[in-house]
Amino acid sequence: MSYSTGEALLLTRVQACTGFDSNNTSRCNWKILNKGKSDHYAILRPGAFNIEWHALSAYTANWTTVVEVWQRYKDDTTSQTNLYGHITNLMAIMAYPYLGDDTTVVDSSIEGADEPEEMWTQGGGPGWIRWKLRVIWQEQTEVTFSE
Numbered sequence: 769m770s771y772s773t774g775e776a777l778l779l780t781r782v783q784a785c786t787g788f789d790s791n792n793t794s795r796c797n798w799k800i801l802n803k804g805k806s807d808h809y810a811i812l813r814p815g816a817f818n819i820e821w822h823a824l825s826a827y828t829a830n831w832t833t834v835v836e837v838w839q840r841y842k843d844d845t846t847s848q849t850n851l852y853g854h855i856t857n858l859m860a861i862m863a864y865p866y867l868g869d870d871t872t873v874v875d876s877s878i879e880g881a882d883e884p885e886e887m888w889t890q891g892g893g894p895g896w897i898r899w900k901l902r903v904i905w906q907e908q909t910e911v912t913f914s915e
Contacts, residue, residue, distance in 0.1 A: 771831055774905055775812055777867035778833050778876075782810050786857040801896070807840040808854050815902060825911045828874065835901040841886070841894040851884060851897050858901060867905060876905035 775795060783793050792806035796813050815832030822828060835858065839851040859878065866873045879902040889895035 771814060771817070771829075774831055774867065774869075774873065774907060775814070775833050777869055777873070778835075778861070778903060778905070779812055781861045781864050781867055782812070782835060782858065785860050787854055788857070801838060807842075808850065809836075809838045810854075810858070811836045811838065822908075825913065827909055827911065829907045829909060831905050831907065832879070833903045833905070835903055837899045837901065838887075839897045839899075841896055847897050848884075851899055855881070855899060855901065861903065872907050874906040874908050876903060878902070879904045 779793060779795055783789050787808065788810055792800070792804060792808060793810045794800050794812070796811070798811060800809055800811070813834050813836065815834045817829060817831045820828045820830065837851065837854050837858065839847055839854065841847045861876075862878060865875050865877065867876050881899055881901045884897055884899040886894035887896040887898050
C-alpha cells in the first residue's frame with residue numbers, strides 16, 4: 769500500500785459521513801471552494817509521517833492525513849455552529865479503525881485538531897472558516913531487501 773491508497777480509503781470514510789459526499793470533498797483540490805455549490809467542504813491532504821522499524825525487515829509507517837473542513841462564512845453564530853456540526857459528523861470516522869482495509873491498515877484515529885481559523889478575502893471580512901483535523905493511521909510493511 770502507499771500513502772495515496774490510505775488517503776483514498778479515508779476519503780471514502782469522509783464521504784460516508786453525514787453532510788459529505790463526492791460533491792463537497794476532494795484530495796488536494798482547493799478549487800472546489802470556488803466552483804462548488806456547497807457551503808462546506810472537506811479537503812484531504814498529507815501531513816507529517818514517521819517510520820518505526822520493528823524488526824530487520826518490518827516497519828510501521830505512521831501517516832497523518834489532514835482533513836481541512838471549510839465552512840463558508842455567513843455570520844459569527846451560524847458559521848461557527850455549522851462548522852462544529854460538521855466536525856461532530858466527521859467523528860463517525862472513529863468507527864472505522866482500519867479505514868475499510870484490515871489487511872494493511874493497523875489502526876487509525878482522529879488525533880486532534882488545530883484551532884479554527886478565519887480565512888480572509890480581499891476587501892475585508894472572513895470568507896471561510898477552516899478547521900484542520902489530524903487523522904493518524906498506521907500501515908505495517910514487510911521489506912524484501914535487494915542487496
